[in-house]
Amino acid sequence: MRFRDTFxxxxxxxRAAIEDLLEKYKGHLSIxxxxxxxxxxxxxxxxxxEDAAVLASSGRLARSMALxxxxxxxxxxxxxxxxxxxxxxxxxxxWADAWESFRKxxxxxxxxxxxxxxxxxxxxxxxxxxxxxxxxxxAEVCERLRQYGLYVDFHAxxxxxxxxxxxxxxxxxxxxxxxxxxxxxxxxxxxxxxFSERAIELQREVYCDFNNARPRRKDTRPDxxxxxxxxxxxxxxxxxxxxxxxxxxxxETDLNxxxxxxxxxxxxxxxAGESEEATDSST
Numbered sequence: 165m166r167f168r169d170t171f172x173x174x175x176x177x178x179r180a181a182i183e184d185l186l187e188k189y190k191g192h193l194s195i196x197x198x199x200x201x202x203x204x205x206x207x208x209x210x211x212x213x214e215d216a217a218v219l220a221s222s223g224r225l226a227r228s229m230a231l232x233x234x235x236x237x238x239x240x241x242x243x244x245x246x247x248x249x250x251x252x253x254x255x256x257x258x259w260a261d262a263w264e265s266f267r268k269x270x271x272x273x274x275x276x277x278x279x280x281x282x283x284x285x286x287x288x289x290x291x292x293x294x295x296x297x298x299x300x301x302x303a304e305v306c307e308r309l310r311q312y313g314l315y316v317d318f319h320a321x322x323x324x325x326x327x328x329x330x331x332x333x334x335x336x337x338x339x340x341x342x343x344x345x346x347x348x349x350x351x352x353x354x355x356x357x358x359f360s361e362r363a364i365e366l367q368r369e370v371y372c373d374f375n376n377a378r379p380r381r382k383d384t385r386p387d388x389x390x391x392x393x394x395x396x397x398x399x400x401x402x403x404x405x406x407x408x409x410x411x412x413x414x415x416e417t418d419l420n421x422x423x424x425x426x427x428x429x430x431x432x433x434x435x436a437g438e439s440e441e442a443t444d445s446s447t
Contacts, residue, residue: 190256190259190260192251193248199361202245202359216235216336225331229313233309236273236343243276243279244271246358249368257379264381269303269307289422357413366403366407397422413426
């Protein structure tokens with residue numbers, strides 16, 4: 165990105181440093197880079213959460229709330245990065261979409277809020293998609309509240325000044341609860357090895373063909389959404405079966421996939437495989 169030094173007050177080195185800082189990467193990430201990014205995002209989200217607790221204990225409620233909302237966004241980056249593992253290396257249109265999600269607070273916030281939904285909500289992908297879409301429309305409110313925790317502003321409808329001093333302990337408690345659930349889920353996935361390099365590589369193997377045919381977000385049509393909802397459960401089942409087969413994830417792991425316990429999912433998969441074999445042998 166070219167930076168214009170209108171008054172000529174910067175040295176060549178300073179201009180170059182500013183251009184480097186303003187440049188936004190939009191290209192491909194390797195599997196190791198994705199895994200490293202997830203680790204760093206998780207570590208930073210945990211530190212933000214801990215800093216928020218320190219501020220709350222010191223009576224700095226507004227700043228604490230702002231950091232808790234930032235914790236949610238940083239946790240949302242983990243899901244965005246993990247989804248990058250599914251993008252084919254040369255599909256630049258999808259990489260551009262992914263980086264937009266990585267940098268926009270609306271998308272990061274939505275991903276983290278989806279992480280707070282109970283397992284039962286994942287049993288119906290169509291309803292989960294509707295809920296995520298609704299959350300995306302509310303994400304701007306989250307960013308507005310984060311700024312409210314930092315800056316004085318004027319309320320449009322009430323015609324009065326808003327001050328961070330108005331943030332209550334109840335406000336902080338609500339955001340702490342949300343951040344704690346989202347962060348714990350992401351950290352739990354990391355502990356299970358779901359963000360290891362091999363697990364991310366398996367995502368790319370399983371989802372590569374599907375994503376190669378997927379349009380950019382702005383070009384998505386209703387039939388593309390229907391296809392995703394139809395293919396998503398099948399691909400998820402294949403992916404977790406591969407994780408179990410390779411020993412990354414024990415079959416008895418206490419984990420729900422689309423609302424189904426992993427051990428039941430694997431049993432259903434085995435039964436389906438046996439049925440196919442029986443059909444093949446009879447023909």
